[in-house]
Amino acid sequence: MDEAADRTLPARNGRAARVTIHDVARASEVSIATASKALSGQGRMAVATRERVKEVAKALSFRPNAIARALLKQRSFTIGLLTDDTYGRFTLPVMAGISEALVDRGVSVFLCSVERDSAVGQSHVDAMLEKQVDGIIASGKRLDRRLSVDLSVVDVPVVYAYCEGPEGSIGFVSDDRAGACLAVERLMALGRRRIAHVTGPADFAVVPQRARGFAEALARAGLRPFTEHPMVGDWSEAWGFAAAERLLADPAGRPDAVFCGNDQIARGLIDALTLRGVAVPGDIAVVGFDNWEIFAAATRPPLTTVDMNLKDLGRHAGLTLLDLVEGRPVPPGVRALPCRLVVRRSCG
Template sequence: MSEPDEQLFGLAPQPGQNVTLRDVAQAAGVTLGTASKAINGRGKLSPETRERVRAEALRLGFRFFSLQEDVPATQGVMVGVLTTDSYGRFSLPLLMGIEDAFGSRPVSAMLCNSRDQSREQQHLQLLLARKVDGIVVSARREDARPPIDIGRSNIPIIYAFTHVTDSNALCVLPDDAQGARLATEHLVSLGRRQFAHITGPSYFEAVRLREGAMRQVLTEHGIALPDYRVLSGPWQESWGYTATNFLFDQDASIDALFCGSDQLARGAIEALHARNIRVPADVSVVGFDNWEPMACATRPPLTTVDMNLSQVGRYVGESLLALFAGEQRSGVVRLPCSLVIRDSSDPLQQG
C-alpha cells in the first residue's frame, strides 16, 4: 500500500499527538496494508494480528469506527459543519440528509457560521479541539472555494454545495445543468417557443451552468434565445419584477419564462399580473430551488426545480461512513435535481 493511503483510514488523532495509521502499524509490528485491513475488518488476517493492531490503535489514541455488519452501530459520531449559509436554507436540508444516512447510529452536528475567513479559522480550530469525527464544508452558493487546512490531522472532509480544485477532495453538489434541462424541456413540452431567462449574477457558476443547459436544449429543438432575453441581476424578488417589465416592454411575444431562483420567479409573476398577463395561460413560469415557503405562497403556486438537498446530504452522510471505514472517495459528484410541477406552467392556449 502506498504512502498516500495513510490518510484514508484513521479518524481524529488526539490534538498534539498527530497519530497516523503508520504509527499504529509500526507499534504493532505490521505493514501499513496489514494495519489498514485490521482497522477496517477486511482481508484475511489472524485474530491475533487483528486484535494486536486494534489494541495499539486504541493505546495510541487513534480513533476509528468499526462498521462491519456484526458490530453494533452504537458509537456516537460528532460532525462539524462549516457553512456560510446563516439562514439555514441550504444547510438544514443537508443536515437532515446526513442524519438520515446514519440511520440508528447516533450523530450530532456542530453548525458553525463561517461568514469570513477569520471566523472560519476560529471555528475550524474549535472543531479540531472538540475532536469531531468528520467535517462538512458547505455554503450558500456552489462556487469554488479554497480547501480548509487541518494540518496533519486525518479527519475526513467533504465539501457539500460548494467545491474545491483539489482532486483528492470529495465535493457533492446538485446538478444545475441537469435541473435547467428539466425546466426547459418541460416548457418546450407545453408548446412554448418564445423563451426568456431571468437569473442571478453571471459570476456565479450555477448561473452559467443553468443558462448553458437551457441554451443547449433550445438549440436541440430549433428554438432561438436572443441575448436580450437573458437578463442577469441580483438574487432578489425586486429584480425579477424589474427584469420582467424590461423584457415585456421590448417583446410582448414571450410565452415562457425560466427564472434562476424562486424569488426571481415570484417577482416575475407579480410583474406579469400587474400587466394583466395571465399565468400560466399566456406565459408559463418556472423557478429554481423549490424553496417551499416561496414557491407555495406564489399565486399561482410555482413550478420549480428541486435541488434535492436532502439527497445531497444523504450522499454526504453515506460518504462519511465510507470514509470512516477506510474507503477512498474523491472528485466532484453532481446529483440529479427533480422538477416539481405546480400551477404556474401549463400548455400554451391558442387564440
C-alpha cells in the same frame, strides 16, 4: 431481559448472530458512543444510564473483541458540519440529509458557523478537532466559493457539500445544467416556443451553468432563446418585477414562457405580470429554480421550480464521509447529483 435479548438479536443466515455494540446500544436505547463509554467506564453520563447499559450487555452476553474495542476507542460517532451560510437556506437541508443518513449509525452531526474572519473560523475548526470529531463536512451558500478556513491540513476525513474544495478533494454539488434542461423541456412539452431566461449575477457559477442547460435544451429542439442573451440582474424579486416590465414593453412581441434563475426572481416576475393583467400560466408560463418552499408554494399561482435535492446531496456526503471514516476507499473528485422538477401550477 430475555425480551430485550429477543428483540435485539437478528438471526443472520439462520445462525445465532454475534452480539455487537450496536445491539447493546439499541436495546439500551442509547447511542453507540454512550454504550461504548458506559462499558469502558469512560465519559460522562447518568449513573442509571451506565448501569442500564451494563445490565443489557450482560443479558445479551456481549463480548467486545479487540478490533471492536480499538475501533470504538478511536471513533467518537460525531461529525462536524462547517458552513458560512448564516441564513441556512442551503446548509440546513444539507444538514437534514446528513443527519437522516447517519442517525441509524449512531452518529450525531454538530454544525458550526465559520464566517469571513478566517482566524475565528480556524479557532472553531480547532475546537471541533479537539472534540475529536470523526470527520468534517464543509458546506456553504455558493458552490463556487471556498470556506474561509483551510481544511486540507486537518487529520480527519473531509467531504465538501455545496461549496468548493481544494484540488483532489471529494465533493458533491447539484447538476444545475441538467436541472435547467428539465425546466425547459417541460415548458416545450407544454407547447411553449418563445422562452426567455431571466437570471442572477453572471459571476455566480450557477448562472452560466443554468444558462447553458437552458440554451442546450432549446437547441436540441431546434429553438432559439427569446432574447439573444439571458437577462441578468440580481437574485431579487425586484429584478424579476423589472424584467417582466421590460419583456412586456418589447415591441417585437412577448415570450410565452420565462425560465427564471431562482424563485425570488420568478415571484417578482409573476407579481408584475399579474398586476399588468397578463395571465400566468395562460399567457406566459413561468418556472423558477431552488424550490424554496416558503416562496414557491406561496406564489400566486404556485410556482413550478427546479429542486436541487440538497437533502439528498447531504445524504450522499454523509455516507461518503462515513466510508472514509471507516477506511473504505473513495476516489477523489466532484460528483454532480441530479436535480428534479417540482411541478405546481405556474407552468400550465
